[in-house]
Amino acid sequence: MALPLNQNQLFQLYRQMLMIRRCEEQLAKSHQAGLIPGPCHTYVGEEAVATGVCANLRKDDVVFSTHRGHGHALAKGVSPRELMAELFGRVTGCSRGRGGSMHLFAPEVGLMGTTGIVGPNILQATGAGYTFQLLKTDRVSVGFFGDGAVNNGAFHEGLNLAAIWQLPVLFVCENNLYATEVAFSYATRNPDVASRGASYGLPGVSVDGNDVLAVYEAAHEAVQRARAGGGPTLIECRTYRTRSHAEGMRDTGYRTQDEVEAWKALDPVKRLQERMLADGMAAANDFESIEAQIKTIVNEAVEFAKNSAWPDPATATWYVFSGAEGERDA
Secondary structure (H helix, E strand, O other), X not given: OOOOOOHHHHHHHHHHHHHHHHHXXXXXXXXXXXXXXXXXXXXXXXXXXXXXXXXXOOOOOEEEOOOOOHHHHHHHOOOHHHXXXXXXXXXXXXXXXXXXXXXXXXXXXXXXXXXOOOOHHHXXXXXXXXXXXXXXXXXOEXXXXXXHHHHOHHHHHHHHHHHHHOOOEEEEEEEOOEEOOEEHXXXXXXXXXXXXXXXXXXXXXXXXXXXXXXHHHHHHHHHHHHHOOOOOEEEEEEOOOOOOOOOOOOOOOOOOHHHHHHHHOOOHHHHHHHHHHHOOOOOHHHHHHHHXXXXXXXXXXXXXXXXXXXXXXXXXXXXXXXXXXXXXXX
16 A cells, blocks of 8 residues: 655654654663653653654644653654753753653643643543634644543543534544553453444544554544534554553563563554655665664753753742742743
C-alpha cells in the first residue's frame, strides 16, 4: 500500500517520534543520576500516539494529558529545553520549575496541563470542547488517557456529555495493557475500549498505536469531523510502554520479559523508518542525519537545564490565583 503522506510529512512524523524517544531516554538517565526530583514516567514505546494525533492539530487546539505526558508536551510544541528544565526543577522550565514531570503546562502552545490524577483530564477536555462550541470556533480539544481511566466515572461523564452536545473533542485512549502493574484484561470484562463508544452514540475507532500512520489517519478523520460540527470521537490506540511504569520501578514480575521483547520488535520509530526505506521515500543516511541533529538538540537541552537557575524561594506565592497581578505576570 502506498504511503498516504508526502515525503516531508513522513520525515516530520519520524523526527517528532525520535525526538520524544531520545528526550525520554535522556530523562531516564538523568533521573538515575539523581538530577530529577520526584517520579518520572517515560513514554518510550508509545511515541506514535502523541505524534500521530498532534500532527493534525493547530497551535490554538488544546490537549489535556496524563502523568505520562512528556511525549504529548513535545508533540504539541513544548521545546526540549523547556521540558528538560522543568523536570530538573529549574525556573526556565515550562511550568517555571513548579510542576515537574507530572505537571507540565504550556497554554501558549495549547498544552493545558498534565496530571497525576487518573481521569479528570477527560472532563477538562470535554469542558474545553464546550467552550469552543459556545465561542462558535472550529478549535478542537483532545483528552489523552490510559486504559486505567476507562473504568473511572470521569470517562462515562465526559463521553456522555460530549456526545449529547456534539462537542469537538477527541478522546484518545492509550491502551498499553497495564494500569501501573494491573493488567487491563484483569480489570475489565470488556477490554475493547473502542466498542464503548457505541454506548454513548459516538464513533469508536481502534488502531495500532505503534503505527504512526494509522494513528495519524484516525485522528485526521476525527479532527475534521469535530471542526465541522460532527461531534466527538473515541480513538483507542493499542500500544505498549517498554520501560517500567516509572523510573526505579520493576520492569517485570507482572509481565513477562518475552512480552516486553515482543513489543520492542514493534517499535513505532523503527517501523516508520523501515517502511520509508522499503517504499523508496528515504535513504539510510537521511536517518543518520536526523539522529545527529536530534542528539545535538537533546544534549544542548540537558546543558541548558543544568545551567538554569532554581526558582527563587521568595517567588513561592507567584503564579497562584491569590497573587498580585504583577506577581503573576512576572
